[in-house]
Amino acid sequence: MSGALRVLVTGATGQVGVDLVDTLRAESVPGSDPTWQPDSREIFPGEFDVIALSHRDLDVTRRDDVARVLKNVRADVVVNLAAYTRVDAAENDAVACTELNDTSVGVLSELCGEVQCHLITVSTDFVFDGNKGAAYVEDDVTNPLNVYGLTKRAGELACAANDTVVRTSWVLGVRGKNVVHLIADRVSRGESVRFVSDQRGTATFSADLARALVSVIRDQPAGMWHFANGEDVTWLDIARAVARHVVGNDELVHSVLTSDLDPVPLAKRPARSDLSTHKWTSSGYGAPRAWSNGLARFLDAR
Numbered sequence: 006m007s008g009a010l011r012v013l014v015t016g017a018t019g020q021v022g023v024d025l026v027d028t029l030r031a032e033s034v035p036g037s038d039p040t041w042q043p044d045s046r047e048i049f050p051g052e053f054d055v056i057a058l059s060h061r062d063l064d065v066t067r068r069d070d071v072a073r074v075l076k077n078v079r080a081d082v083v084v085n086l087a088a089y090t091r092v093d094a095a096e097n098d099a100v101a102c103t104e105l106n107d108t109s110v111g112v113l114s115e116l117c118g119e120v121q122c123h124l125i126t127v128s129t130d131f132v133f134d135g136n137k138g139a140a141y142v143e144d145d146v147t148n149p150l151n152v153y154g155l156t157k158r159a160g161e162l163a164c165a166a167n168d169t170v171v172r173t174s175w176v177l178g179v180r181g182k183n184v185v186h187l188i189a190d191r192v193s194r195g196e197s198v199r200f201v202s203d204q205r206g207t208a209t210f211s212a213d214l215a216r217a218l219v220s221v222i223r224d225q226p227a228g229m230w231h232f233a234n235g236e237d238v239t240w241l242d243i244a245r246a247v248a249r250h251v252v253g254n255d256e257l258v259h260s261v262l263t264s265d266l267d268p269v270p271l272a273k274r275p276a277r278s279d280l281s282t283h284k285w286t287s288s289g290y291g292a293p294r295a296w297s298n299g300l301a302r303f304l305d306a307r
């Protein structure tokens with residue numbers, strides 16, 4: 006594949022990983038919008054030489070293995086999607102969560118620097134406390150409320166200045182395990198669901214995130230970038246929209262406050278952590294589609 010940009014993806018069988026790998030290979034991705042080209046350049050087959058590594062292929066917490074793979078593969082770009090993402094479990098598993106979300110990102114950054122390979126890693130809106138009262142921009146002050154957010158913030162800080170960090174939020178992939186599937190399954194069986202009306206954020210459809218990551222892989226812009234689908238939303242709004250799409254009404258969807266959840270989730274979550282994509286669009290990339298558009302594509306594809 007001479008001339009192809011060689012891209013190594015870690016955590017490649019996760020929710021974002023499967024969509025990114027297929028996108029880079031110019032293969033179809035369920036729920037994607039083929040008309041949305043944020044950088045106005047179609048992806049052509051063979052443009053990228055993709056090395057997709059699952060957890061089993063490469064455990065990013067093993068420094069020697071990471072060093073060996075980076076030396077052997079000679080990638081131009083590493084996209085790190087390996088992460089500890091179980092937000093509530095992390096509260097009682099801080100050591101493992103830190104090792105994966107913080108230490109291994111620092112190791113990847115250092116070792117990518119040694120082999121002159123550009124690192125792109127993905128972070129989260131949970132680095133914020135939700136008290137701003139408006140959408141968060143890239144250089145807003147962070148203040149994570151939970152172990153997951155603390156370790157992801159530490160991972161951001163472990164990156165070198167020329168690495169790229171893409172913060173995203175509420176990621177939903179057709180091939181991922183997520184609440185949209187749960188809501189759709191339950192309402193289609195006639196079961197009711199309860200979702201919180203007091204957590205506001207930005208949903209991100211992983212097919213769109215994958216396409217956005219391709220722009221970042223091509224351009225390798227340093228620093229922090231936010232990417233999410235448009236318009237802030239609550240989980241209740243999403244649940245109602247899913248029900249209307251699947252069964253034609255939202256009568257089975259009920260509102261609940263976070264404080265009334267039973268059991269109360271172990272990890273605290275920000276009440277409002279929507280991500281502004283102003284930097285993304287003002288840098289010339291196409292505006293992300295609205296969440297309702299992404300959701301309709303997701304539900305049609307599933």
Ligand SMILES: NC(=O)c1ccc[n+]([C@@H]2O[C@H](COP(=O)([O-])OP(=O)(O)OC[C@H]3O[C@@H](n4cnc5c(N)ncnc54)[C@H](OP(=O)(O)O)[C@@H]3O)[C@@H](O)[C@H]2O)c1
Nearest residue numbers: 016018019020021060064065087088090129173174175176
């Ligand atoms: N999901 C969200 O709502 C959300 C929101 C904001 C940001 N993010 C960020 O987006 C990125 C991708 O998330 P995602 O939704 O795709 O998560 P995911 O589905 O949980 O995927 C994470 C991947 O990491 C792999 N992994 C775990 N431990 C590893 C290790 N030691 N070495 C190598 N791989 C390992 C997992 O493999 P196994 O399952 O086989 O262990 C899995 O394939 C992460 O950085 C996450 O923090 C996600």
